[in-house]
Every structure is written in structure tokens, then in C-alpha cells.
Amino acid sequence: MPRSNRRLGLDKRGETAVRNWSGHVEFTSERFESPSSVTALQALVSGSTTIRALGTAHSFNALADTTGVHVSVADLPGSLEIDSAKGLAWVPAGMRYGEAARLLDAQGWAVHNMASLGHISVAGTIATGTHGSGDRNPTLSASVAGLEMVTAAGDLLTITHDDPSFAGCVVALGALGVTTRVLLRVEPTFGIRQYVIDDVDHESLLAGFDDVFSSAYSVSFFTCWTPELTGKIWMKRREGRDAPLTDAQLAGEPWLGGHLATAKRHPLPEHDAMHCTEQQGALLPWHEALPHFKLDFTPSSGDELQTEYLVPRERAPGLLRDLEALAPRIHPLLHVSEIRTMCADELWLSGAYGRDTVGIHFTWKKVPEVLGLLPEIDALLGPAGGRPHWGKLYESDPAALASRYPRFDDFAGLVATFDPTGKFRNQTLDLLLGSRNVHHDHR
Ligand SMILES: Cc1cc2nc3c(=O)[nH]c(=O)nc-3n(C[C@H](O)[C@H](O)[C@H](O)COP(=O)(O)OP(=O)(O)OC[C@H]3O[C@@H](n4cnc5c(N)ncnc54)[C@H](O)[C@@H]3O)c2cc1C
Known part of the structure; x- marks a missing residue:
């Protein structure tokens, strides 16, 4: 069976990619192709009027959709x-x-x-x-x-x-x-030891934001925005770079506003941690501890929606405090929120372009009420320079969104040069690029 068929929600004939991973985006492509050679891919692309690459369809919006041909590169030959x-x-x-x-x-x-x-x-x-x-x-x-x-x-x-x-x-x-x-x-290659710190309240996190996020190679904070406003720190310590835990930390004494978890945890409270990567200090190869979930556990579809805003790091503690006002409305619709950090990069459309960044992420229940909250989240995080994750759900004015990327016009110029007839364009790109006057009538 071609690799692409195993991964995508294809119709019974395997001819159309039907839905995204979460199942709520119904694709509008006229057909699905997964060429088995680069030459065949080249012929397909040059001969198509409207075509768009589809990966594993894990995005939560219609970014990957097309009204033309959906093409996967999963069946191309190749190795590392x-x-x-x-x-x-x-x-x-x-x-x-x-x-x-x-x-x-x-x-x-x-x-x-x-x-x-x-x-x-x-x-x-x-x-x-x-x-x-x-x-x-x-x-x-x-x-x-x-x-x-x-x-x-x-x-x-x-x-x-x-x-x-x-x-x-x-x-x-x-x-x-x-x-x-x-x-x-x-x-x-390097090793990672993963630890979870329980019962960290938001006040402690916000007061010691830099201490928390600099405490290990990779740190996440999970919260459900419950009335108590407490969460968990998820820490991935790089062997040879981060110091080993002290006896006091291992004994569960107060640390970063909480204490070391005594059992394996799932990011969602009350969920079985079986499919999570190992914690409690087990030394693992990097690729088995940096993701939160084991690769062998393959969810074929997801019962969740996701939203994330990438905000300037120095604004993050204040914005998280502002979000507390929405907590009573966020909490009932939410599985869990995750706060992560990343350093600046130079990629024009990256959420972290030109600035150290904090990702404020929401894993929502798959309910329509979530859509009603998105404009309010955008109104709070967008004007502060928040850039919605391109692959997740958001409700933003396209022109305002484009203006949060200093090199957006250069990107629009690249699109005009690389794709003069607009064959890779779709509705999402039309709205974004249209807001900067890069128009195409490609249908
Ligand atoms: C359970 C889950 C966990 C996630 N965790 C994280 C996370 O930890 N951090 C994070 O930042 N995001 C996360 N995401 C979001 C995810 O990483 C992005 O949505 C990502 O783009 C999905 O990749 P995909 O292969 O499914 O791409 P698709 O959704 O299929 O497509 C996304 C975009 O990539 C383009 N594309 C795909 N293949 C090609 C190609 N061959 N050539 C050119 N363009 C191509 C498509 O045209 C489209 O524009 C998560 C999503 C899910 C469902």
C-alpha cells in the first residue's frame, strides 16, 4: 500500500483526500495524486492549473486545501x-x-x-x-x-x-x-531526561517566568485555566548541558513554585499517560523525549482543535495575565493550554521572525463554541504582535495579520515570481496576499 494512503483520510477509492487529521476540515480538491517519481511529480505540477501540496493533513485550518489537485510527496523514493x-x-x-x-x-x-x-x-x-x-x-x-x-x-x-x-x-x-x-x-545525538513539576500556580509562573523557562533545555507550562489557575511544568533536561537534579528537588521539596511529580503524567489532567514519552528522569535518546507523545502511538484522527499565538517574549507574562480575564470562558472549552518559548529566527513568515518568542497554545474540545472565542483571543493577542500559528485555528483580519510580518511584502513578491499563474494559491493565500494587492484569478 502506498505510504500516503496509510496516512491520509482518503476516500474509498483512494482518489481524494477527504478531511484533515482532526476531521473538521472537509477538503475540496477534485483529486488526490501521490506520484512515485520526481519526474512524474514534475509532469503533474507543470500540467496542472491548480495544485497544492498536502503533507499529513495535521493542520487545523484550510491552509492545505485546494479546489484542484492535492499532491503528496510521501511516495517519492528517497532516503536520508x-x-x-x-x-x-x-x-x-x-x-x-x-x-x-x-x-x-x-x-x-x-x-x-x-x-x-x-x-x-x-x-x-x-x-x-x-x-x-x-x-x-x-x-x-x-x-x-x-x-x-x-x-x-x-x-x-x-x-x-x-x-x-x-x-x-x-x-x-x-x-x-x-x-x-x-x-x-x-x-x-544527545540524551534527554524528562521531569514534570506539579501544582505550579500562575502567579509563581508569571513572577519567575525567565527562571522557569531557562531551567532546562526545553520547558513547557501546561494549564487548564481552571479557577485555581494552577498548572504543570514539563521539563526536558539535556544530558551534559543541564545540571542533574539536586537531592532536595528529587525529594519533592518546593521547586519553581511546585514539586516534582511522583508518577508519569499526561498533559491533560485525568488522562492515562501510557502514550506519553517516558518521564521521571529516565535517560532517553533525544527523539524519544523531546516529543510529548510516543511515535508508535498513531492517532489516525483527532478529537481536538488547536489555536496558538506566537507573541513577543517580553509581552508574554502581561498577556498571560490579561488572558486570565477570559479564563472562565476558556476553561469549559479547553482540553489544555501549553506555553512554550523559542528564540528569534530570520525566516520571513516564521512566528518567531526577528524576536524571541513565546507560544501561547490552546488544545480545544472539538465543539463549535470555540469559534466564538477566537475573535476575542485575536483581539487580545493580535495587537500585541501575536502571530497565529499558520497550521492552527485563528480568526484574524488578513491585512492585520500580514502587517505583523515585517518581510511580508517580500514574501508576496516571491510568490508572484515563483508562481506567476497562481497554481499553488488557495482561498487562504488569496485572502492573505490579496490584502497586499497580490491578486490572481486562477480558477
Ligand atoms: C496533534 C498535533 C500536534 C501538533 N503539535 C505541534 C507542535 O508541537 N508545534 C507546532 O508548532 N505545531 C504543532 N502542530 C501543528 C502542525 O505541526 C502543523 O499544522 C503542520 O503544518 C502539519 O504538517 P502536515 O504535514 O500535516 O502539513 P499539512 O497540514 O498537510 O499542510 C500544511 C502546509 O504545509 C504545506 N505542505 C505540506 N507538504 C508540502 C510539500 N511537500 N511542499 C510544500 N508545501 C507543503 C501545505 O501546502 C500547507 O500549506 C500539531 C498538530 C497536531 C495535529
């Missing part, structure tokens, strides 16, 4: 190619990030970070600025040093970090071409 001397690895774009991580680790290599779930395609991950956490860790897109893509004309183009337009080509929302391979910066 590591250049040890340069610390670079070519990775097939359709591979799941977690699979690529396993293969890298098997050869003694690592990438600097991972998202919470390893099931997402490499191309989709980098096209939307997907990130993990860590004060000194940039987004996953920022570890890209080169891309190979099929352009609108059907040419196979390799573009690397020394090209002046490269910074606009990585977080590119599928607007510039169909990525076939990604060149990742890699480093020698």
Missing part, C-alpha cells in the same frame, strides 16, 4: 543522506518527522528539537513554522539549510541558505512549490 563533515542531512520531505529522527539517531545524529507529535511530515512541519520549546531553540523551520522543490513550471530547483530569498522559502505555506527534499542542520 548525511554529510557528516558539514553536519547536514537531506531528508525526504514526505517522511514523518519522527521517522526521520529515528533514522538520524540510528546513525549518531540529531536535530535540535521536535514538536509535541512526531507524526507530522517534514515538509508540512517546516512550511508552517512548527516548533518545540526552549529559550535557545529556534523553530524547526530554522534548522533548514536547503530545499529541493518542484516549481510551478515543473523544474526541480535546489535553493540553499546562501540565496538571498532563502529566508522566504522555508515557512512558505505551500505557496512557492512542492518540496521534495529538505536539508537539515544536524548535530551529534
